[in-house]
Amino acid sequence: MLTVRGLTKRYGDTEVVRGLDLNVRRGECFGLLGPNGAGKTTTLRLLLGLIEPDAGSIELAGIAVPQHAREARMKIGVVPQMDNLDPDFSVRENLFAYGRYFGMKKAAIAARVPELLEFAGLSSKADAQIAQLSGGMKRRLTLARALVHNPDILFLDEPTTGLDPQARHLIWQGLRRLIADGKTIVLTTHFMEEAERLTDRLAILDHGRLVAEGAPRALIESHIEPAVVEIYGEGLAGWTRDHACQVCQRSESVGETLFCYTHNAERVIDALKPVPALRYLHRPSNLEDVFLKLTGRDLRD
Amino acid sequence: MIKHLRLPLLSWRFIPVWQRNYLVWKKLAIPAILGNLADPMLYMLGLGYGLGSLLPDVGGMPYLTFLAAGTVAYSTMNAATFEVLYSSFSRMHVQRTWDAIMNAPMTLDDVMLGELTWAVAKSLLSGLAILAVIWGLGLYGNFWMTLWIIPVVALVGFCFGGMGLVMNAVSPSYDFFLYYFTLVITPMVLLCGVFFPVSQLPLPVQAVSAWLPLTHAIDLARPLVVGSVPGDITLHVVALLVYGSLSYVIALALTRRRLLK
Numbered sequence: 001m002l003t004v005r006g007l008t009k010r011y012g013d014t015e016v017v018r019g020l021d022l023n024v025r026r027g028e029c030f031g032l033l034g035p036n037g038a039g040k041t042t043t044l045r046l047l048l049g050l051i052e053p054d055a056g057s058i059e060l061a062g063i064a065v066p067q068h069a070r071e072a073r074m075k076i077g078v079v080p081q082m083d084n085l086d087p088d089f090s091v092r093e094n095l096f097a098y099g100r101y102f103g104m105k106k107a108a109i110a111a112r113v114p115e116l117l118e119f120a121g122l123s124s125k126a127d128a129q130i131a132q133l134s135g136g137m138k139r140r141l142t143l144a145r146a147l148v149h150n151p152d153i154l155f156l157d158e159p160t161t162g163l164d165p166q167a168r169h170l171i172w173q174g175l176r177r178l179i180a181d182g183k184t185i186v187l188t189t190h191f192m193e194e195a196e197r198l199t200d201r202l203a204i205l206d207h208g209r210l211v212a213e214g215a216p217r218a219l220i221e222s223h224i225e226p227a228v229v230e231i232y233g234e235g236l237a238g239w240t241r242d243h244a245c246q247v248c249q250r251s252e253s254v255g256e257t258l259f260c261y262t263h264n265a266e267r268v269i270d271a272l273k274p275v276p277a278l279r280y281l282h283r284p285s286n287l288e289d290v291f292l293k294l295t296g297r298d299l300r301d
Numbered sequence: 302m303i304k305h306l307r308l309p310l311l312s313w314r315f316i317p318v319w320q321r322n323y324l325v326w327k328k329l330a331i332p333a334i335l336g337n338l339a340d341p342m343l344y345m346l347g348l349g350y351g352l353g354s355l356l357p358d359v360g361g362m363p364y365l366t367f368l369a370a371g372t373v374a375y376s377t378m379n380a381a382t383f384e385v386l387y388s389s390f391s392r393m394h395v396q397r398t399w400d401a402i403m404n405a406p407m408t409l410d411d412v413m414l415g416e417l418t419w420a421v422a423k424s425l426l427s428g429l430a431i432l433a434v435i436w437g438l439g440l441y442g443n444f445w446m447t448l449w450i451i452p453v454v455a456l457v458g459f460c461f462g463g464m465g466l467v468m469n470a471v472s473p474s475y476d477f478f479l480y481y482f483t484l485v486i487t488p489m490v491l492l493c494g495v496f497f498p499v500s501q502l503p504l505p506v507q508a509v510s511a512w513l514p515l516t517h518a519i520d521l522a523r524p525l526v527v528g529s530v531p532g533d534i535t536l537h538v539v540a541l542l543v544y545g546s547l548s549y550v551i552a553l554a555l556t557r558r559r560l561l562k
Binding site for chain 1: 314317318321324328396398400401402403406408562
């Protein structure tokens with residue numbers, strides 16, 4: 001559905017996207033993860049043909065981008081990171097206006113609007129102004145708007161950033177429905193939980209480069225030990241010195257906490273028993289651990 | 302900017318953008334029309350009657366007629382300018398409406414052409430309203446001649462729409478537009494013969510005035526109000542076309558640099 005080869009984008013001397021290869025299959029939900037500034041949004045803009053790459057090729061549903069970006073965009077729905085619904089229009093008018101940008105006839109849009117409103121859970125808000133909608137409603141409307149022309153593939157840039165858990169779960173439900181309908185989805189996110197729940201496969205980007213790619217569970221299994229014990233409290237330094245290298249396969253000291261990655265959490269917990277001042281949290285390792293291992297813990301502002 | 306410079310792509314796809322602006326405008330059409338017209342009308346009638354009664358003929362015609370002809374051009378200029386400065390800027394920068402449109406199969410060229418043609422439409426409306434007053438008060442020499450003012454108004458809207466879009470492309474905020482008004486629009490209002498004939502100005506200033514787009518607009522509009530054929534029609538038309546087209550091409554390049562990077 002989407003094939004990217006050697007995609008490169010430079011701004012001055014900085015390479016924001018560096019030789020990216022991606023392959024998204026039809027009907028797949030594909031996640032694009034990475035810290036701020038990793039090149040996720042630039043990649044999406046390149047895929048849409050909004051900006052021109054310095055090297056590499058993009059093929060979207062068999063259409064070369066950016067050469068034939070117009071045709072390609074007929075098949076793409078976009079949910080942008082920043083809310084850009086038209087505040088001068090009502091909910092219904094937003095859908096109509098957007099359909100016209102795709103060259104749709106009035107009757108065709110009118111036929112589509114009720115099911116889009118139903119999908120977004122906004123049937124009762126059809127004539128509401130945008131300012132009257134909550135953040136979650138706006139995001140659902142943006143999602144419905146992206147579907148007005150019934151695209152094959154959806155690009156979502158951080159679709160649940162800034163939403164409360166209820167609103168986020170509603171968006172996830174909506175996305176699952178679309179996946180079940182056979183849509184192909186490419187989403188960027190900062191929420192590992194979101195990526196773990198929704199995506200079939202994901203790619204982790206850092207500094208414009210692909211650092212890992214695969215199914216979420218496979219990535220966890222191949223990149224990291226199955227369990228994590230987070231240890232903190234009085235006497236951590238001494239314990240780390242005496243025990244950490246024996247019981248942890250890999251450990252990482254972050255501020256006042258020691259992250260102990262292990263195949264055998266029992267051994268770690270046994271070794272902690274003699275030091276009651278040390279407190280710990282034992283949990284299975286997750287995608288966030290993989291992410292932090294691969295992209296580091298430094299802030300990216 | 303140079304690498305973004307290229308000829309505009311013209312496509313009918315600009316129509317949904319134009320239509321979007323029209324539908325929003327239609328919602329508040331009556332207050333918008335009143336707001337657009339009250340200001341130039343008050344100036345024209347207030348100064349025209351008040352000042353006009355103290356003056357002999359100005360430029361060979363009653364002062365009210367003189368001023369009405371200037372006001373057609375001046376209010377057209379303002380309508381186009383306000384539209385592409387404040388309104389386009391809201392849509393581009395504040396509401397991000399342009400971004401949303403460009404995620405559909407639309408290019409920046411389509412969006413900008415939609416904005417430019419919408420500015421022309423707003424100018425037409427403004428110019429036509431002043432023209433209606435001219436007809437109503439019988440300030441014209443030959444009715445059929447005044448109909449030529451309609452294409453002139455569209456041309457003036459195109460010219461100032463294009464120029465304003467350059468400002469829109471480089472502006473960081475609404476405040477920035479004050480420079481354009483203070484340094485470009487207001488001086489033109491005073492130097493191009495809206496309120497008094499350019500011949501009253503010192504010669505070097507007259508020479509500058511001859512280059513300004515509003516002068517060309519007024520040199521076309523005023524004779525048409527009085528009922529005579531404007532002199533140097535080709536010069537004035539070409540000047541307005543060149544100002545508008547060049548500005549539009551530059552505005553496209555600057556906006557492309559701003560948004561599509």
